Amino acid sequence: MKEQEPSRTAFAAAAHRAIHQVVEKGKIFRDPLALTIVGMKAEDVQHEDELQMSRLGIRLFIAARSSYAEAALWRAIEQRGVRQIVILGAGLDTFAYRSQLPANTCVFEVDHPATQAWKRRWLEQVGIECPDSLIYAPVDFESDTLLDGLNAVGFDSAQRSFFIWLGVVPYLTEQAIDSTLGAIASLAGGAEVVFDYSDPPSSFSMELLALHQARAARVAAVGEPFLSYFDPAKLHEKLRELGFSEIDDVIGRRLLSDYLERPTTTARSSPENGGTGSGGGHVLFAATQFA
Numbered sequence: 001m002k003e004q005e006p007s008r009t010a011f012a013a014a015a016h017r018a019i020h021q022v023v024e025k026g027k028i029f030r031d032p033l034a035l036t037i038v039g040m041k042a043e044d045v046q047h048e049d050e051l052q053m054s055r056l057g058i059r060l061f062i063a064a065r066s067s068y069a070e071a072a073l074w075r076a077i078e079q080r081g082v083r084q085i086v087i088l089g090a091g092l093d094t095f096a097y098r099s100q101l102p103a104n105t106c107v108f109e110v111d112h113p114a115t116q117a118w119k120r121r122w123l124e125q126v127g128i129e130c131p132d133s134l135i136y137a138p139v140d141f142e143s144d145t146l147l148d149g150l151n152a153v154g155f156d157s158a159q160r161s162f163f164i165w166l167g168v169v170p171y172l173t174e175q176a177i178d179s180t181l182g183a184i185a186s187l188a189g190g191a192e193v194v195f196d197y198s199d200p201p202s203s204f205s206m207e208l209l210a211l212h213q214a215r216a217a218r219v220a221a222v223g224e225p226f227l228s229y230f231d232p233a234k235l236h237e238k239l240r241e242l243g244f245s246e247i248d249d250v251i252g253r254r255l256l257s258d259y260l261e262r263p264t265t266t267a268r269s270s271p272e273n274g275g276t277g278s279g280g281g282h283v284l285f286a287a288t289q290f291a
């Protein structure tokens with residue numbers, strides 16, 4: 001990311017969720033604030049024919065990863081009594097602003113300081129109120145320590161916590177990813193995390209590689225290049241070594257087929273997208289031992 005500037009890809013991801021509400025009627029992921037948070041109206045989307053047809057695969061993947069993450073989060077809330085939620089690299093995520101949460105539940109939004117400051121100003125502009133249960137923690141994953149940032153704003157390491165970390169890992173160095181996962185795994189109260197990642201491009205089909213290269217060039221041009229890819233088996237080994245005992249890793253293509261009546265055949269590919277060929281995006285749930 002550019003040091004002093006808010007994330008441009010954060011707006012793009014939120015716009016995909018907004019367009020999904022209109023074009024697919026939120027079939028995969030319903031978000032009543034998705035349009036408001038990007039300052040769009042349904043009519044704006046309906047007139048954007050080109051926008052509707054382009055980037056279908058990435059849009060569906062972004063919707064599906066949120067749906068998967070929030071379903072896992074609600075299971076943790078209901079089945080394991082989780083009351084501490086952390087949205088890492090939150091961007092224009094709306095979970096905290098639209099969810100009816102049990103009493104005594106806290107949501108921490110962690111993001112790069114420049115993106116977070118911009119979001120807070122932007123929320124005022126679009127008229128979205130910040131609930132009392134929400135606490136902001138500015139953290140740069142590349143240079144700050146996640147737990148220092150969280151502890152400074154009242155995070156309780158002794159309580160079981162749930163982390164949602166979507167659309168962020170591909171933009172970080174492996175060192176920053178390792179230290180963030182290590183911090184999550186080390187929490188005394190136990191923790192669960194959902195994040196997405198991409199297979200290495202060397203495993204992509206030719207079609208997928210071409211799509212990936214185009215997307216990589218686009219994000220690099222806005223100062224947010226893709227930096228990290230993972231071989232799934234090696235990533236799972238790393239997670240187990242860190243202390244995660246439960247792992248569910250779903251490839252994008254399968255995730256979409258779980259949410260749609262029939263498997264999508266039009267999904268495009270990128271580090272945030274399962275695509276149609278071999279390789280592509282994954283969404284992964286990992287948890288330290290359930291009590």
Ligand SMILES: C[S@@+](CC[C@H](N)C(=O)[O-])C[C@H]1O[C@@H](n2cnc3c(N)ncnc32)[C@H](O)[C@@H]1O
Pocket residue numbers: 001006007009010011013014088089090091092093111112113115139140141142165166167168171172
């Ligand atoms: C593609 S956006 C995803 C935003 C959101 N999670 C979503 O799915 O819509 C990437 C997010 O990662 C954050 N990010 C990127 N590099 C970061 C860093 N070094 N430290 C903290 N956040 C970072 C950006 O600020 C941005 O919010």
